[in-house]
Amino acid sequence: MSLFFKIPFDKKQIELAIESLELQTSAELRVYIERKKKNQHFSAFEQGLDYFNQLEMFKTEAKNGVLIYIAYKDQQCAIIGDQGIHQYVTEQFWQQQNRLMIDYFKQKKYNEGLINIIANISKELARYFPYQENDKNELDNEVIIK
Numbered sequence: 001m002s003l004f005f006k007i008p009f010d011k012k013q014i015e016l017a018i019e020s021l022e023l024q025t026s027a028e029l030r031v032y033i034e035r036k037k038k039n040q041h042f043s044a045f046e047q048g049l050d051y052f053n054q055l056e057m058f059k060t061e062a063k064n065g066v067l068i069y070i071a072y073k074d075q076q077c078a079i080i081g082d083q084g085i086h087q088y089v090t091e092q093f094w095q096q097q098n099r100l101m102i103d104y105f106k107q108k109k110y111n112e113g114l115i116n117i118i119a120n121i122s123k124e125l126a127r128y129f130p131y132q133e134n135d136k137n138e139l140d141n142e143v144i145i146k
Helices: 011-022 044-054 091-106 110-128
Strands: 028-034 065-071 076-081
Touching: 011 028, 011 110, 028 110, 044 065, 044 076, 065 110, 076 091, 091 110
Parallel strands: 028 065
Antiparallel strands: 065 076
């Protein structure tokens, strides 16, 4: 017997937001969503970093991959940017986006919050990693839901 849990995210809308981001910047973005953190001993950042490495997001040419990790039942999230991004985007920016996303989650506006955060990240990354005509999609845009 399989149990189906309805998640408060619209996968197609989120994937469209990722596609939109990748038309504005050469950076790559992935989203990983789970109900609760797999490892409760990890912080959201540590869990996200673990998935960042498992997904081999560090393999982009410009080291400009970003993972948004969400454990929505725990109301926790983390945004992990690769080393190429950290030389431009401040830790303050990532923390601000995390706080905004958690604020949305507290209001049960999961999908709206995530899409708005993706738009904010898109604007920031486009400043440092503008879209290039010969840009290729280095990472899958599919939202991972566990």
